[in-house]
Amino acid sequence: MPMNWRSFSIRKAEVLAAALLLLLSGCQARQAAPPRGGNGQEGLEAVLYLYVGVHDNTFDLDGYRRDFNQTFRALEQQFRQVNPRTQFVVQLYPESSLIKELAHRNASGLGPDLLLVTNRTALQLARAGLTRSPQLTPELRRELDPATLSRASLHNPRRLASLPVAQRAQLACFNSSRLQQVPTTLQELLAISANGNTVGLALDPPGMFWSAGALGANEALQLAIARRPLNRDQQQAVVRWTRWLQDAATQQKVTFYGNQDLLLEALSSGQLDWISCHSTDLQRLQRRLGSKLGVAPLPDGPGGQASPINELTVIALGVNSSASQRQAAEAFAHFALNPLVQRNITVSLREVLPVNRFVTVPAESSMVLKAMLRAQQQSRQTETIAALIHLNDRRVQQTQGLITQLVFGESTPEITAQRLVRSLQSQP
Amino acid sequence: MNAWLFELMGWLGYLQRPAVLVQVLGVVAVTLISQLLQRRWLTRCPKRLQATLKLWLTPLLIALWAGLLNATGQLQGLVLFLLWWRCGWSVLVLLHPLLGRVLDPDQRYDLETRLLRPVFLVAGAIALINQLDTINDVASISVGQAFNVEITLGKVFVALAISYLVIVGSGVPAGLMARGLQRLLGISDSSRKAMELILRYAVVCLGVLAVAVHLGINPTAVIAIAGGLSVGLGFGIKEIFSNFISGLWLLFEGSVRPGEVLMIDGDPCEVRRLGLRATVLWRDRDNAELLIPNQSFFTQDATTYTGSDRLRRSQVTIAAALQHDPATVIQLLEQTAAAVPGVLATPPPKALLISYGDWAVNYALRFWIANPMNNISSCSAVNQAIWTAFQTHGIEIPYPQQVAYLARGGPAAASAPHPRGNDDARNASTGGDP
Numbered sequence: 001m002p003m004n005w006r007s008f009s010i011r012k013a014e015v016l017a018a019a020l021l022l023l024l025s026g027c028q029a030r031q032a033a034p035p036r037g038g039n040g041q042e043g044l045e046a047v048l049y050l051y052v053g054v055h056d057n058t059f060d061l062d063g064y065r066r067d068f069n070q071t072f073r074a075l076e077q078q079f080r081q082v083n084p085r086t087q088f089v090v091q092l093y094p095e096s097s098l099i100k101e102l103a104h105r106n107a108s109g110l111g112p113d114l115l116l117v118t119n120r121t122a123l124q125l126a127r128a129g130l131t132r133s134p135q136l137t138p139e140l141r142r143e144l145d146p147a148t149l150s151r152a153s154l155h156n157p158r159r160l161a162s163l164p165v166a167q168r169a170q171l172a173c174f175n176s177s178r179l180q181q182v183p184t185t186l187q188e189l190l191a192i193s194a195n196g197n198t199v200g201l202a203l204d205p206p207g208m209f210w211s212a213g214a215l216g217a218n219e220a221l222q223l224a225i226a227r228r229p230l231n232r233d234q235q236q237a238v239v240r241w242t243r244w245l246q247d248a249a250t251q252q253k254v255t256f257y258g259n260q261d262l263l264l265e266a267l268s269s270g271q272l273d274w275i276s277c278h279s280t281d282l283q284r285l286q287r288r289l290g291s292k293l294g295v296a297p298l299p300d301g302p303g304g305q306a307s308p309i310n311e312l313t314v315i316a317l318g319v320n321s322s323a324s325q326r327q328a329a330e331a332f333a334h335f336a337l338n339p340l341v342q343r344n345i346t347v348s349l350r351e352v353l354p355v356n357r358f359v360t361v362p363a364e365s366s367m368v369l370k371a372m373l374r375a376q377q378q379s380r381q382t383e384t385i386a387a388l389i390h391l392n393d394r395r396v397q398q399t400q401g402l403i404t405q406l407v408f409g410e411s412t413p414e415i416t417a418q419r420l421v422r423s424l425q426s427q428p
Numbered sequence: 429m430n431a432w433l434f435e436l437m438g439w440l441g442y443l444q445r446p447a448v449l450v451q452v453l454g455v456v457a458v459t460l461i462s463q464l465l466q467r468r469w470l471t472r473c474p475k476r477l478q479a480t481l482k483l484w485l486t487p488l489l490i491a492l493w494a495g496l497l498n499a500t501g502q503l504q505g506l507v508l509f510l511l512w513w514r515c516g517w518s519v520l521v522l523l524h525p526l527l528g529r530v531l532d533p534d535q536r537y538d539l540e541t542r543l544l545r546p547v548f549l550v551a552g553a554i555a556l557i558n559q560l561d562t563i564n565d566v567a568s569i570s571v572g573q574a575f576n577v578e579i580t581l582g583k584v585f586v587a588l589a590i591s592y593l594v595i596v597g598s599g600v601p602a603g604l605m606a607r608g609l610q611r612l613l614g615i616s617d618s619s620r621k622a623m624e625l626i627l628r629y630a631v632v633c634l635g636v637l638a639v640a641v642h643l644g645i646n647p648t649a650v651i652a653i654a655g656g657l658s659v660g661l662g663f664g665i666k667e668i669f670s671n672f673i674s675g676l677w678l679l680f681e682g683s684v685r686p687g688e689v690l691m692i693d694g695d696p697c698e699v700r701r702l703g704l705r706a707t708v709l710w711r712d713r714d715n716a717e718l719l720i721p722n723q724s725f726f727t728q729d730a731t732t733y734t735g736s737d738r739l740r741r742s743q744v745t746i747a748a749a750l751q752h753d754p755a756t757v758i759q760l761l762e763q764t765a766a767a768v769p770g771v772l773a774t775p776p777p778k779a780l781l782i783s784y785g786d787w788a789v790n791y792a793l794r795f796w797i798a799n800p801m802n803n804i805s806s807c808s809a810v811n812q813a814i815w816t817a818f819q820t821h822g823i824e825i826p827y828p829q830q831v832a833y834l835a836r837g838g839p840a841a842a843s844a845p846h847p848r849g850n851d852d853a854r855n856a857s858t859g860g861d862p
Binding site: 046047049062065087089090091092093104105106107108109110320321322324325 | 435438439440441442444445446447448451503504505506509559560561562564565568
């Protein structure tokens with residue numbers, strides 16, 4: 001009987017497509033990965049989807065993507081020594097849209113297995129039920145600082161939202177070819193601007209909070225965020241801070257910028273000589289400024305030490321993973337906390353600090369690491385704030401609005417301080 | 429190359445997840461069921477119902493599958509995405525008759541096949557990639573370097589999309605602009621078409637330039653390469669290049685434009701399109717389209733009926749019997765031609781006595797027509813009208829005839845003149861078809 005080739009081809013093509021789909025689902029990981037690791041182990045077999053959170057307007061995003069891929073591939077390679085059949089697919093997302101994105105993708109089953117995000121974002125994701133709590137072995141729990149674990153946990157009900165893997169430090173970055181002397185105090189900072197050096201300060205609260213500690217306002221602000229009353233001295237400390245901010249704004253060579261990425265752009269293009277920056281920005285700044293890039297701790301002040309908010313970088317776990325993906329994801333998160341891996345990342349990158357308590361940072365080997373350790377010490381006083389407030393908190397936006405009015409001279413330091421405290425004490 | 433292959437393979441890893449596999453296999457299964465139902469069962473339905481079900485049966489089954497997953501607490505986001513995509517396709521098919529109301533078939537065909545469907549498919553593919561990955565990450569994958577510039581997938585896609593849209597989509601804006609200029613300058617239709625083509629080439633050139641700028645290619649490098657390439661062009665693809673330049677020249681010169689009528693091998697042909705390589709002409713006689721390399725118009729003589737105007741002077745010849753007064757015949761011919769539709773009143777038809785033949789007086793009737801392509805049909809109409817007019821007025825169209833006389837008194841008698849009468853002549857006719 002003659003065959004109807006047209007109907008044959010259509011029907012068979014459909015059946016073949018379905019069969020191919022099944023085949024691929026079974027064989028994909030086997031094809032993608034080498035058959036056996038160098039140590040002869042089979043290891044965990046899975047394709048892991050890793051979402052990486054980035055700022056909305058990340059300075060030099062392509063550079064960031066390249067740097068991250070380079071760093072991550074090195075880590076992946078180490079992990080694949082043990083689990084050669086595990087593959088990673090890395091995707092970058094703006095942190096501000098991560099909740100919406102994850103809600104959408106989780107509904108399709110296409111959500112990530114792992115997320116590398118800031119602690120603030122991880123807490124939000126966990127609150128929204130978009131991630132699951134990681135398992136923590138007693139050994140790992142012992143290796144992590146309880147305060148760090150507390151920052152990465154939800155408190156009501158108490159559960160771990162993510163696994164902290166690194167800490168980035170807030171520092172001072174400057175153009176060493178233009179600055180004769182690095183400012184170590186707030187007075188020196190204003191003095192260099194008076195001498196003609198350009199200084200950039202951030203207007204967003206996480207970026208500018210470091211100056212509050214140096215003026216003695218840190219404790220008062222922490223109390224306000226915890227919605228507790230302030231006494232007269234504490235209120236005066238907040239006024240001292242707002243007054244310094246306004247004084248700085250009146251300086252001809254001091255400029256306030258809307259966000260951290262604008263500061264980085266201005267320093268790398270030579271518009272600014274001194275800015276506050278994060279340790280994770282150093283690689284991209286180095287690429288632009290070369291040997292002219294100088295790094296130091298943020299300046300202290302008459303009220304005490306600078307109070308930088310050192311963000312925790314954490315690994316959160318997705319909810320869509322298959323059993324093998326879940327197992328591999330947990331294994332990778334634990335692997336990232338391994339003392340050897342933590343030390344390697346710290347020393348080779350010089351961008352983040354370890355969270356494993358048993359890893360010592362060779363501070364004497366590098367000025368950057370030394371500055372980062374000093375920033376870590378300074379940031380101890382802001383751990384409560386870091387845990388209490390998150391980026392999407394309404395109070396953060398209100399604070400930025402009040403500070404903007406202050407630096408543009410539309411409000412007095414006294415009124416701003418009053419409104420600021422009231423705003424911080426309000427319901428988040 | 430490896431990077432995007434790795435990315436592509438990475439997406440298949442989602443199939444390791446039971447929730448994803450269930451959704452995908454479910455959609456594949458219901459699509460197969462839909463196809464089966466359409467082949468086995470749909471043919472028995474009334475035509476109208478058939479058309480509706482053909483369009484909506486698959487989306488309906490996918491929606492049912494999504495509902496089932498939802499009811500059993502399973503994830504169904506991917507199914508909903510595929511459902512939206514499939515519904516979009518059905519809506520696109522529904523647009524077909526609606527577009528037919530506002531566009532002619534050729535325009536609708538072009539719009540659907542060159543713009544709507546490709547855009548829908550590409551948008552669907554991008555949306556699917558965005559489900560599996562992030563467009564920014566995929567776009568940043570490097571595919572190599574050109575002129576010391578890193579070329580990424582995103583750049584390649586945008587460059588292709590711009591080029592395609594410029595080539596396909598420049599027709600309508602160029603046409604509108606040419607019409608606007610025609611109104612302002614009062615130019616002819618053929619000049620408008622030429623201008624439209626020139627504007628289109630200009631837009632395409634700008635598009636190519638925009639693509640080069642988008643890719644970040646250094647203009648100096650492009651110029652250097654173009655310089656080298658021109659030598660290669662001179663030797664390698666000389667004919668193509670020559671035809672291209674000839675086409676541009678003809679456009680600017682205005683001697684061959686869309687709408688012009690040229691004589692090709694004795695047949696009037698209308699210029700349809702002036703392409704980059706060849707000109708497309710339409711021959712009325714057999715409805716053939718002729719592709720003639722642009723270069724030919726430079727090297728060969730050409731006759732045009734539309735150089736300065738579109739009028740054509742046509743001519744028919746007719747023989748009338750010798751006994752009719754030429755003045756009467758001439759007047760009748762002119763009146764007859766003037767009454768034929770399509771024959772212009774001005775210049776008026778003109779009849780001429782051409783010669784005295786052996787058995788008839790030969791006349792020529794010259795008249796003018798507005799469309800040179802209608803020459804044959806106009807001549808036919810005039811010839812028919814002449815036959816009718818001659819019949820009405822008793823003017824004879826003689827058969828070819830020859831009179832032979834038998835010589836009774838030798839050659840002298842044979843050479844003596846004899847009166848020629850119709851009846852005698854016809855009786856003595858020895859040749860000619862009736």
